[in-house]
Every structure is written in C-alpha cells, then in structure tokens.
Amino acid sequence: MSINPPESDGGLAQWLAARAGELLLAVRAEHGYADPAALKAAGDRASHEFLLAELERWRPTDTVLSEEDDDSRRSVTEGGGPTRLNADRVWIVDPLDGTREFSEEGRSDWAVHVALWHRHASTPHRLIAGAVGLPAQGRVLTTEFPLRSRTDQAGDGPIRLAASRSRPPAFLTDLAEEIGAELVPMGSAGAKIAAVVTGEVDAYIHAGGQYEWDSAAPVAVATAAGFHACRIDGTALRYNEVDPRLPDLLVCRPDLAAPLLEALSRQLSTAAAGTAAPQTSLLGKESR
Ligand SMILES: Nc1ncnc2c1ncn2[C@@H]1O[C@H](COP(=O)(O)O)[C@@H](OP(=O)(O)O)[C@H]1O
Numbered sequence: 001m002s003i004n005p006p007e008s009d010g011g012l013a014q015w016l017a018a019r020a021g022e023l024l025l026a027v028r029a030e031h032g033y034a035d036p037a038a039l040k041a042a043g044d045r046a047s048h049e050f051l052l053a054e055l056e057r058w059r060p061t062d063t064v065l066s067e068e069d070d071d072s073r074r075s076v077t078e079g080g081g082p083t084r085l086n087a088d089r090v091w092i093v094d095p096l097d098g099t100r101e102f103s104e105e106g107r108s109d110w111a112v113h114v115a116l117w118h119r120h121a122s123t124p125h126r127l128i129a130g131a132v133g134l135p136a137q138g139r140v141l142t143t144e145f146p147l148r149s150r151t152d153q154a155g156d157g158p159i160r161l162a163a164s165r166s167r168p169p170a171f172l173t174d175l176a177e178e179i180g181a182e183l184v185p186m187g188s189a190g191a192k193i194a195a196v197v198t199g200e201v202d203a204y205i206h207a208g209g210q211y212e213w214d215s216a217a218p219v220a221v222a223t224a225a226g227f228h229a230c231r232i233d234g235t236a237l238r239y240n241e242v243d244p245r246l247p248d249l250l251v252c253r254p255d256l257a258a259p260l261l262e263a264l265s266r267q268l269s270t271a272a273a274g275t276a277a278p279q280t281s282l283l284g285k286e287s288r
C-alpha cells in the first residue's frame with residue numbers, strides 16, 4: 001500500500017478503509033480475545049484516531065461525523081454538531097462497525113466505513129464517494145470500482161435475507177415466513193450490505209435503531225453498484241441530517257425492491273395493530 005493516498009475522494013476513502021483495516025487486524029493480533037471489552041475499546045480508538053488524523057491531513061477543510069465523536073449521537077437541538085450542518089463536505093465514518101463480532105475470534109463480519117456526503121450532490125442521499133473495508137475478508141468495496149448489480153445473481157432457492165444477529169427487527173421472522181425467505185444472521189451493517197453487493201445474500205432489512213455512520217458508506221457502495229437502498233417505508237435515506245439517527249433501511253437487488261416493500265408494508269401494518277411477535281435475538285442460530 002502506497003504512503004500517499006490517491007487524489008480522488010473515492011480513492012482516499014478506499015485507502016483509508018484499507019489502512020484502518022490493517023490497523024484493526026494488528027490490534028486483534030496484539031490483544032487476543034481474552035478481554036472482549038478491552039479489545040473493542042482498543043479497536044474503536046485506534047481506527048478512529050487514524051481516520052481523524054488522516055482526514056485532517058489530506059482533507060483539512062472538510063468536516064467529519066464519526067461514531068466515536070463524543071457529541072455525534074446528539075441532534076442539534078440537544079447541542080450537537082453545528083459545524084457539519086453548515087459544511088458542504090462531510091466525511092461520515094464508522095471506524096469499526098460490528099464491534100461485537102470484531103471481538104469474537106474467527107469472525108469476519110465486521111467493517112470499516114468511510115463515506116463522503118456533499119451538499120450539492122444530485123442524489124437524495126448525497127453520498128458521492130465511499131468504501132467499506134472488510135479486513136478479515138481481505139477486501140475493500142468502493143465506489144471507485146463498483147461491482148455491478150445483476151438480477152441473474154438470483155439463485156433457484158429461497159430469498160436470502162441478511163439480519164442482525166443480536167437485534168433483528170421483531171417483524172422479520174414473520175416477513176421471512178410470508179415470502180418464503182431464509183434469514184441469514186450476520187454482524188455489522190457494512191458486512192451485511194457488502195454481502196448483498198457480492199451476491200452472498202439477496203437483501204438486508206433492519207429496523208429498531210441505527211445511526212447514519214452505520215449505513216452511509218455501505219449505502220454509497222451499494223447504490224453506486226446499482227443496488228436499491230431506502231427506508232423500510234420506501235422513502236429516501238438521507239444523511240447529515242439534524243438528528244443522526246437513521247433507524248431502519250432496506251438494501252437489495254433492484255428487482256426485489258417492490259416485492260420486499262410490499263411485504264414490509266403488510267408487516268408494519270400488523271405491527272402497528274399490535275399483533276406482531278416480540279423481538280428475539282438470532283444469536284446461536286447462524287451457520288457461519
Ligand atoms: N437497535 C439499535 N440501536 C442502535 N444501534 C443499532 C441497533 N441495532 C443495530 N445497531 C448498530 O448497527 C450496527 C450493525 O448492527 P448489527 O451487527 O446488530 O447488525 C452496529 O454498529 P456498531 O458495531 O458500529 O456499534 C450496531 O450498534
């Protein structure tokens with residue numbers, strides 16, 4: 001890996017995600033897995049400090065919104081983030097997505113997210129560049145070289161639906177049953193969206209809580225590759241908003257967007273009527 005990053009924003013995102021990934025692999029090797037809390041804290045800190053220092057060095061006039069910033073979870077009304085709301089260019093980064101999986105030996109479903117939001121971009125999400133590093137899988141997905149979405153990625157079997165291992169939406173089991181889909185529990189929003197892009201699964205549905213940094217970079221990569229990404233009610237995903245909470249999303253092959261949104265609409269009506277099943281963890285139900 002070269003000492004200096006490429007000049008383009010997409011190239012910088014890719015370089016940052018790859019370099020932060022190398023750091024995280026080194027942290028894992030150095031700390032081992034005996035103390036998961038210490039390993040998570042060391043990984044979060046190392047990656048965050050690296051990304052902040054390098055963005056300051058290579059893009060000194062840009063603004064950064066990072067999961068690890070103290071005031072990042074607060075909306076402006078609560079006193080957080082006025083700088084980013086007046087900025088034209090905001091890097092939205094999650095230094096370590098899938099922190100839980102990072103601390104579990106042998107797991108590769110954790111990621112580094114680096115995205116660039118631009119006020120004058122023409123898309124509703126306004127993400128103009130991004131990269132998702134999957135260090136333990138030895139790959140970085142990027143908007144620089146998008147993998148193209150192909151409807152022939154559809155297999156003969158049931159739809160494969162990636163879901164959070166620990167906090168899947170309560171309605172997902174019923175939805176999967178309704179459309180005959182198979183749930184694939186996996187950690188990290190970035191790893192799940194990357195699995196959609198590479199065709200390992202057909203879709204990812206999440207609801208119940210998440211922040212902008214959990215999905216900005218993977219959504220940039222997925223939409224650059226022609227995949228569909230939206231809120232679970234079908235509305236657009238928007239970033240660098242006053243409130244950084246972005247609690248739900250659907251990412252899928254374009255041909256699955258309409259049927260999945262219809263199934264979601266039915267499930268959300270059932271949930272609103274108060275007859276839905278309670279949320280249960282999928283931990284221990286996975287095959288990987
Ligand atoms: N209900 C919820 N509220 C807040 N954040 C959530 C959430 N469910 C998932 N997330 C966040 O979304 C990311 C992916 O979650 P999951 O692995 O369960 O799919 C994780 O990010 P971090 O690992 O960066 O904290 C997790 O914290």
Ligand SMILES: [Mg+2]
Pocket residue numbers: 067094096097098213214
């Ligand atoms: Mg995250």
